[in-house]
Amino acid sequence: MATKSSKQMTAVSKLLDRLIADGKLQAQGPEKNPLKPVWDKLICARCALCYLYCPDAAISRQEDGYFDADQELCKSCGICHRECWFGAISMQEVE
């Protein structure tokens, strides 16, 4: 498919704007819940790598030695899921 010229692109965006204004088209899909990290305590070795690499300081140590994320501070970047050596963290939708 050939690339469209800027004139054509503005025409398309104008058409989309009109359709959205008329209510025939939704600007965005339904919002999904952001994925949050969930720890599997059977696998977790409590090495604190997730705690070290969290840029938002959302992960803290619980009384039993395992780790958990503050749902409000967590921005669901997924660094903890990527950096966990043991694969104990999975990103899931949390209510």
Add this chain to the structure above:
Amino acid sequence: MDTYSLFAGQFLPFTERYLPGGHNAVLGSGTALALRHVYKALEDSKADLAQASWDETPTGVFAQSDETAAPVLVIPKSDTENLYICFDAEASSKKIKPEQLAKKGPAKAAASGCQYVATASPSHPFDLIEKIRRGWSAAGAAYIHILCPCPVAWGFETENTVRIARMAVEARVFPLYEIAEGHYNITVEDQSPRKAADYISRQGRFSTWKKNQISVLQTQTDDKYAQLQNTAAHEIN
């Protein structure tokens, strides 16, 4: 907790400067991660972080290149001496050249009389924290250059921030070394380095690069690293 555990974070203070409320940086921000480690490193010292200020002048002494300005955190150590920490998020435009990836800041700082100069990466947090502490306890002014990957500007998945930072070290594009009182020391050295193309291919900002540009970066990286190794070897002997 058990008597035996692998808990690595127990050697660090637990106080978090971001709490309560968090910060406004983008998700997966390397700068936020590096700043968190800087705060942790200086928590036990007598550093007055309330007096720290940001210097974003593009033509300063420690500006990392002539084109882009990297913010420098200036923490006063005494009346005349400061600890400079540069958070380098590099250039984000797609016209980035291989020469821009070579850091001039550490050499400039060493030439202008800093007693302790080091490069650090948030992917090696204990290395970073040790360097910040050494910089704080050094006799004169100190300069630490931190590479901070930004997922938005560099164009990679937010979860790969630490992975990209580590890859820059492994590919020797951003070698970790320190210059303590004129003595060079390579702190993280990998005997089987990655290729620079491995680091380049995972970022959107290099999508327009041709093969010859990648080979230019590879030769430049090898040259710089050989130079660094040579200097370090001669300094020790």
